[in-house]
Amino acid sequence: MLDMIPIHQMNLSSIDLNLLVALEALLEERSVTRAARRVGLSQPAMSNALGRLRALLDDPLLQRRGTRMELTEEGTRLTPLTVAALAGVRRLLAPPPAFDPASATREFAIGLNDYAEALVLPGLLENIAQAAPRVVLRGYRVESLFLPPEADLEEGRFDLALGFYGAAPAPHRALLSEVLWRERNVCVAAASHPRLRGRSVTREAFLAERHAAVFYRRGGPGLMDSILAGRGQTRQVACYTTHFASIFPVIAQTELVAAVPERLARIHARCQPIRLRALPVSFPEFEFAMVWHQRRHGDLGLAWLRSQILERARSAPATVPASK
DNA sequence: TCTCCCTGTGAAGCATGCGG
DNA sequence: CCGCATGCTTCACAGGGAGA
Numbered sequence: 001m002l003d004m005i006p007i008h009q010m011n012l013s014s015i016d017l018n019l020l021v022a023l024e025a026l027l028e029e030r031s032v033t034r035a036a037r038r039v040g041l042s043q044p045a046m047s048n049a050l051g052r053l054r055a056l057l058d059d060p061l062l063q064r065r066g067t068r069m070e071l072t073e074e075g076t077r078l079t080p081l082t083v084a085a086l087a088g089v090r091r092l093l094a095p096p097p098a099f100d101p102a103s104a105t106r107e108f109a110i111g112l113n114d115y116a117e118a119l120v121l122p123g124l125l126e127n128i129a130q131a132a133p134r135v136v137l138r139g140y141r142v143e144s145l146f147l148p149p150e151a152d153l154e155e156g157r158f159d160l161a162l163g164f165y166g167a168a169p170a171p172h173r174a175l176l177s178e179v180l181w182r183e184r185n186v187c188v189a190a191a192s193h194p195r196l197r198g199r200s201v202t203r204e205a206f207l208a209e210r211h212a213a214v215f216y217r218r219g220g221p222g223l224m225d226s227i228l229a230g231r232g233q234t235r236q237v238a239c240y241t242t243h244f245a246s247i248f249p250v251i252a253q254t255e256l257v258a259a260v261p262e263r264l265a266r267i268h269a270r271c272q273p274i275r276l277r278a279l280p281v282s283f284p285e286f287e288f289a290m291v292w293h294q295r296r297h298g299d300l301g302l303a304w305l306r307s308q309i310l311e312r313a314r315s316a317p318a319t320v321p322a323s324k
Numbered sequence: 325t326c327t328c329c330c331t332g333t334g335a336a337g338c339a340t341g342c343g344g
Numbered sequence: 345c346c347g348c349a350t351g352c353t354t355c356a357c358a359g360g361g362a363g364a
Contacts, residue, residue: 031351032351032352032353033350033351033352041332041333042332042333042334043351043352044332044333044334044335044352044353044354045331045332045333046352047351047352047353047354048331048332048353048354049331050352050353051353052331064339064340064351064352069351069352325364326363326364327362327363327364328361328362328363328364329360329361329362329363330359330360330361330362331358331359331360332357332358332359332360333356333357333358333359334355334356334357334358335354335355335356335357336353336354336355336356337352337353337354337355338351338352338353338354339350339351339352339353340349340350340351340352341348341349341350342347342348342349342350343346343347343348343349344345344346344347344348
């Protein structure tokens with residue numbers, strides 16, 4: 001029985017939570033009758049609960065003084081602790097508070113690359129400025145274009161990550177994802193490039209040029225080089241940059257060419273003297289997706305942020321036809 | 325299905341204070 | 345001092361859930 005078990009050795013699974021509710025009522029009402037009325041028990045039932053609590057806690061808790069019941073020293077000590085503990089339980093069991101964008105003051109940590117920054121942030125920030133003026137987005141650079149930052153999502157450093165992660169990152173079962181759009185690479189070169197003048201470029205001409213490429217990892221061949229090598233082809237890369245953003249001025253001011261995501265190239269073509277052409281080598285399309293940890297799926301604030309990203313993605317013009 | 329245990333209810337008993 | 349009111353405890357019994 002519980003009354004034989006020292007409190008510090010107590011197994012919580014053997015304790016009826018309702019007993020704590022009775023304890024709270026008894027300590028606050030200082031009357032078995034009023035406590036019973038408050039909790040919805042009969043007076044003898046509450047008296048019985050008090051008896052069990054006395055045995056459990058090894059203290060009378062309430063002592064009769066004439067017509068009144070007075071708290072013992074232990075009862076006085078337990079009152080705020082019991083109230084606080086039950087408040088915690090009530091918070092635990094209460095439905096999560098709704099997320100109100102208009103009044104929310106919250107910061108979202110997003111892992112992303114500069115492709116995602118350029119394509120997602122402007123429209124998303126426009127939405128946030130109108131609907132959630134006190135919400136802050138904090139972007140963190142990710143280490144890979146194609147592998148979601150699982151550890152950062154798992155350990156809560158990122159609320160969300162954006163990248164070419166595809167629909168269902170198979171090795172990352174704890175992650176959930178939603179594809180925002182499909183993306184393909186195009187060939188970009190300076191508008192004044194001396195050798196690339198027509199509306200299209202042949203594979204031979206493309207491979208004969210010197211290239212600039214974005215490379216996130218350190219060392220080893222890039223994805224394009226690996227694919228070309230698999231077909232017995234090569235290209236000469238003169239420059240690897242660490243960001244997509246820096247490759248466009250390089251292309252505009254040199255005779256280098258590059259294979260870059262079409263959506264990003266179209267944005268930069270508005271302000272850089274560069275020209276887009278269809279990529280003359282077969283290269284896979286990528287699914288640009290947002291990824292989050294399944295543990296955070298019930299986070300209403302995060303769900304709101306995802307809905308805003310999805311809304312902007314759906315309303316963005318589709319510049320890339322569906323893959324064949 | 326049966327048994328045991330826990331917890332609830334109702335009734336009775338007991339303790340205490342108050343007023344006549 | 346006695347009767348009454350109030351409130352707590354104890355007892356008997358019933359109902360429900362868990363385990364064999």
